[in-house]
Amino acid sequence: MQSKAKKKLIKRGDRILTEKPFVYVLHSKYRKERCDNCLVSGKVLKCSNCQYVYYCNRACQMQSWIMHKSECNSLKKIGSRIVPDAARILSKIIIKLDSGGDLTKSYYTETSFRRFKDLMSHYAELKNDAKRVEHLEALHSVLCELMEDKIVPNMSELMGIYGRLVTNGFNILDPEMNAIATGIYLGVSVTDHSCKPNAVATFEGTELHIHATEDMEYLDWSKIFISYIDLLNTPEQRRQELSDNYFFLCICSKCIDPQETVEMNGGVCPNKNCSEMVNMSLNNCSKCGTGISPKHRNAYNEVLALTKLHLENMKETTYLDICKMCLPRQKGVLHPMSLWHVKTLDAAVESAFSMEKWNDALEFAIQLLPGFRKYYGMWNPLLGLLYVKVAKLQLYEGFFKEAQHNLKEAFKIIEITHGRDHTLYKETLTTLMMQITYELSK
Numbered sequence: 001m002q003s004k005a006k007k008k009l010i011k012r013g014d015r016i017l018t019e020k021p022f023v024y025v026l027h028s029k030y031r032k033e034r035c036d037n038c039l040v041s042g043k044v045l046k047c048s049n050c051q052y053v054y055y056c057n058r059a060c061q062m063q064s065w066i067m068h069k070s071e072c073n074s075l076k077k078i079g080s081r082i083v084p085d086a087a088r089i090l091s092k093i094i095i096k097l098d099s100g101g102d103l104t105k106s107y108y109t110e111t112s113f114r115r116f117k118d119l120m121s122h123y124a125e126l127k128n129d130a131k132r133v134e135h136l137e138a139l140h141s142v143l144c145e146l147m148e149d150k151i152v153p154n155m156s157e158l159m160g161i162y163g164r165l166v167t168n169g170f171n172i173l174d175p176e177m178n179a180i181a182t183g184i185y186l187g188v189s190v191t192d193h194s195c196k197p198n199a200v201a202t203f204e205g206t207e208l209h210i211h212a213t214e215d216m217e218y219l220d221w222s223k224i225f226i227s228y229i230d231l232l233n234t235p236e237q238r239r240q241e242l243s244d245n246y247f248f249l250c251i252c253s254k255c256i257d258p259q260e261t262v263e264m265n266g267g268v269c270p271n272k273n274c275s276e277m278v279n280m281s282l283n284n285c286s287k288c289g290t291g292i293s294p295k296h297r298n299a300y301n302e303v304l305a306l307t308k309l310h311l312e313n314m315k316e317t318t319y320l321d322i323c324k325m326c327l328p329r330q331k332g333v334l335h336p337m338s339l340w341h342v343k344t345l346d347a348a349v350e351s352a353f354s355m356e357k358w359n360d361a362l363e364f365a366i367q368l369l370p371g372f373r374k375y376y377g378m379w380n381p382l383l384g385l386l387y388v389k390v391a392k393l394q395l396y397e398g399f400f401k402e403a404q405h406n407l408k409e410a411f412k413i414i415e416i417t418h419g420r421d422h423t424l425y426k427e428t429l430t431t432l433m434m435q436i437t438y439e440l441s442k
Ligand SMILES: [Zn+2]
Pocket: 035, 036, 037, 038, 039, 040, 055, 056, 057, 060
């Protein structure tokens, strides 16, 4: 047992784990714009042999060669076809395990470590999942092509490796939180999920950092939770995603609280002076007692169905005109803090940004802040980045005082989720603050 003296207090914002990936693969859609080694975007040059992967410079190419040499010739033969990311990462795992990687230990405390074989594979569940088996069979044939003369493990062994990848694979995120690569991190795999996490994973390049977002008496990994999924979803959606991908039923405090679902679907109280998130299946507002008329309930049901339909259709691509059609119809019916209104605003911000409609982006981003705070919690990188977006837009629109205020909020959050030594904090945010301060001093 650990002695009391050794139990060090963990404070919100402390980094409790730093880890390099066991293996990782840049998502193929970024291969011509990001370095296959360090993942940095910018001017990249292709490998002259395979012409498939790109590097920012010779140093990155050299560093990458130890892994790339085994795939370079096969990638060349495959030619212009895109190799599935999953096949590429599987081949890297196999090669790594064959060259001593099976003994690699990644420590998450001074004395506790994990090896690849310690990761959960959910072998039994996967074996009975027809879709997964089909996927793996397809990957197997790509693997044989990719690995040529090297030995591709038999299906059962491959299933064990694939299972560990599916269950433990991390999306490596760029500073804007876009998933740019997939990586396997051994030590962090000890961390369980909660929809109400007390720690957060962020990345500096390929390096993974876990920061505590709550104070803790001491470091106990059995009590540390990160979120594996997007929290801007209903408990049913979250549980579905978790059981599909991680094979467990979430019983976190948020998933078992019926009030959670009521609030997410909350309607507006007919009493103008009441701000309660009303359960529209009841006859009265539970706070002020005002009756809910059938007309009000019908309007609610109609708008809710319309909103859900459009959100479903916009899963791949968001459309500003559709969001702009839904949002006014939600007014006075869907509660402003209901999940569906917040999700519509989120889609509106995304589409306004992609269309470079800065006025719309700013308007919707400001409205989105309280919703993000509610669903993601205060110490979440997405909330921090939303404040950065708002501050940037306000700077360009000339609202310098407001920009300064919102950037200060961003600093508070990013300091906890990323730390002061992260590039996002010490470069991006600091430069932005200097610009704002300069504008204010003019
Ligand atoms: Zn590079």
